[in-house]
Amino acid sequence: MSTTPAKPRPLSLHVNGIAHGPIDVPEDMMLVDVLHEYLGLTGTRFGCGQGECRACTVIVDDERGPREVRSCITGAHYFEGKRIRTVEGHARRDDGGKIIELSPVQQAFLDHFSFQCGYCTPGFVNAATVLLERLHKSPITHDQVEDTISEALNPHLCRCTGYVRYYQAVKSLVLATPGLVRGGEPHDGKERAP
Numbered sequence: 159m160s161t162t163p164a165k166p167r168p169l170s171l172h173v174n175g176i177a178h179g180p181i182d183v184p185e186d187m188m189l190v191d192v193l194h195e196y197l198g199l200t201g202t203r204f205g206c207g208q209g210e211c212r213a214c215t216v217i218v219d220d221e222r223g224p225r226e227v228r229s230c231i232t233g234a235h236y237f238e239g240k241r242i243r244t245v246e247g248h249a250r251r252d253d254g255g256k257i258i259e260l261s262p263v264q265q266a267f268l269d270h271f272s273f274q275c276g277y278c279t280p281g282f283v284n285a286a287t288v289l290l291e292r293l294h295k296s297p298i299t300h301d302q303v304e305d306t307i308s309e310a311l312n313p314h315l316c317r318c319t320g321y322v323r324y325y326q327a328v329k330s331l332v333l334a335t336p337g338l339v340r341g342g343e344p345h346d347g348k349e350r351a352p
Contacts, residue, residue, distance in 0.1 A: 174247030189229035201245040245280035270327035274318035
């Protein structure tokens with residue numbers, strides 16, 4: 159039984175602020191493969207191949223705001239004309255491409271020694287980045303911080319079980335960034351004396 163290769167079709171998209179395309183990409187190719195094979199951006203990880211681990215997460219910026227999309231199960235042509243951010247697009251670089259400053263999320267993960275092997279880190283960086291950007295537009299109260307972080311990070315899997323440090327780093331960053339948390343004192347679950 160022979161299979162016919164998928165027919166290529168032109169694809170144009172913006173990745174990390176740079177326009178790419180049109181590139182002839184097979185109709186059935188997933189975005190993670192386009193990033194790796196056509197654009198040389200290998201920071202987005204191929205993990206489970208089923209969209210469960212979320213190491214392949216990229217950020218799509220559109221009229222709905224920033225959102226996470228799993229690139230190992232989403233066909234590249236879905237991204238036609240869209241603006242995408244990968245983990246390579248977060249740090250600030252000089253004109254020669256050298257990193258001169260990490261993003262606040264990346265720096266927080268380093269400061270808290272959040273990762274071990276680092277395979278899942280790109281997905282966690284993108285998830286935390288989307289969370290912070292959403293909180294800038296819609297701040298939460300102190301008593302919502304932990305649940306909000308859990309909701310954002312829980313879908314991401316870390317095979318080294320480094321979750322606690324990822325959560326601590328994001329919590330620290332959320333609480334330290336002006337404008338993300340509104341009113342009141344931080345809620346730590348302890349009873350306050352009157």
